[in-house]
Amino acid sequence: MTRDDLLSELYDKTLVGNGPDVLTLTRQGLSDGLGPEALLYEALIPALEEVGARFERGDFFVPEMLIAGKAMAGALDILRPLLAETGAETIGKVVMGTVKGDVHDIGKNLVNIMFEGAGFEVIDLGVQVSPEKFVNAVIEHKPDILGFSAFLTTTMPMFKANMNALTKAGLRDEVIVMVGGAPVTQEYADVVGADGYAADASAAVVKAKELLRRRRALTKV
Amino acid sequence: MSSSATERTSTTGSSTSLGSNPRVVACGALAGHIRDIAARRGWQLDVHPLPARLHNRPGQIPAAVSEAGPATIVAYADCGTYGQLDELIKDTGARRLPGLHCYDLLAGTDTISDVFHVEPGTYLLTDYLVRTFDRTVVASLGLDRYPELWPDYFGHYTRVAWLAQQPTPGLEAEARRIAALFGLPLTRIDTGLSRLEAALAELLVVEESE
Numbered sequence: 001m002t003r004d005d006l007l008s009e010l011y012d013k014t015l016v017g018n019g020p021d022v023l024t025l026t027r028q029g030l031s032d033g034l035g036p037e038a039l040l041y042e043a044l045i046p047a048l049e050e051v052g053a054r055f056e057r058g059d060f061f062v063p064e065m066l067i068a069g070k071a072m073a074g075a076l077d078i079l080r081p082l083l084a085e086t087g088a089e090t091i092g093k094v095v096m097g098t099v100k101g102d103v104h105d106i107g108k109n110l111v112n113i114m115f116e117g118a119g120f121e122v123i124d125l126g127v128q129v130s131p132e133k134f135v136n137a138v139i140e141h142k143p144d145i146l147g148f149s150a151f152l153t154t155t156m157p158m159f160k161a162n163m164n165a166l167t168k169a170g171l172r173d174e175v176i177v178m179v180g181g182a183p184v185t186q187e188y189a190d191v192v193g194a195d196g197y198a199a200d201a202s203a204a205v206v207k208a209k210e211l212l213r214r215r216r217a218l219t220k221v
Numbered sequence: 222m223s224s225s226a227t228e229r230t231s232t233t234g235s236s237t238s239l240g241s242n243p244r245v246v247a248c249g250a251l252a253g254h255i256r257d258i259a260a261r262r263g264w265q266l267d268v269h270p271l272p273a274r275l276h277n278r279p280g281q282i283p284a285a286v287s288e289a290g291p292a293t294i295v296a297y298a299d300c301g302t303y304g305q306l307d308e309l310i311k312d313t314g315a316r317r318l319p320g321l322h323c324y325d326l327l328a329g330t331d332t333i334s335d336v337f338h339v340e341p342g343t344y345l346l347t348d349y350l351v352r353t354f355d356r357t358v359v360a361s362l363g364l365d366r367y368p369e370l371w372p373d374y375f376g377h378y379t380r381v382a383w384l385a386q387q388p389t390p391g392l393e394a395e396a397r398r399i400a401a402l403f404g405l406p407l408t409r410i411d412t413g414l415s416r417l418e419a420a421l422a423e424l425l426v427v428e429e430s431e
Contacts, residue, residue, distance in 0.1 A: 017367075061363070062362070062363070063362060063367050066373050067367050067370065070369075070370075070373075102341065103342045103377035105377060109373060128377075153303070154337070182301060182303070183303045
């Protein structure tokens, strides 16, 4: 199989979420001498971008997105240590979690998939994450972006509790805060003082990149 | 519960231009119950059910209700539309059932609040969901095609609670089968249909007074 054939096959298998084939092709690519960056940036990430585009168009639904994301995650488990060895930098670090009292994480997981697919490093704190745990994660991981997700209207007020905890810990200005979830709106994001909101996983990546670009431009000045 | 709803809806006069009977655009998961209640109470309602699978696509509910034509009663709670349903019907004269979702409507908001307070990881079933789980949940979420996604969807749940409207041994067995799919204990909470009946009666009485 030529280099282009392998990358094309890896792209196709990631797009349809064929986890076993994605693993096989990733290993084969590495043994054929392809660098981890080539596999990531020329096959896996473009495939996930296409998944996101199809989701936005309504051609893909949640199951297709999840299954593609899982296939990519398997490849990333192989590539991550190799990428670290090459010194390749991610475009940013994101800490994500579903707020305390809420166990719904499909939306958050979709966002994680798209973030990873866009080249972010994602640290997922899981569900029912307390304000204290978010604060500790910011201290430990020093992320560029902190994401809160809520599915229930009854748990949305935890956004404000998390923001208060960040402020109390003196960390509010250290991190970009993004919020999302089915009941969340831009208006609500503004009310709780978040820096960003997105209605879906693809939009979250676009927004995150925009916020990060703005933050880094300010830092340079 | 007022009897005036019965008297009102048994007549042919209507405050709407929808014909002789109030037209109820209903979630398919509630339509059968509504017909049963109406038959027992002697209410003459034109019940127009919409696909219950919209439960998993709440963003599509407002458009589906709109396309269903004029309604006297929209037999949905907010159902994850986060105000869009209210926005849709606010100038139409139609009214919807109370609550955030049908769980509130069937069990009462206090009960549902308690359920999640005690166990945030509670997966709720109703009679309808028990009866149609394989279609409305398993197939609708793609779990028939991708069974490996089960933990992605349900991995954080810690119990299954069945809000039972009209429990039967058959439904009980099916609810237990579903709980076993989750690998979780089943809690049964008998709700009956009294709250749904009261909510419908209230909406019909309001219509009569207008």
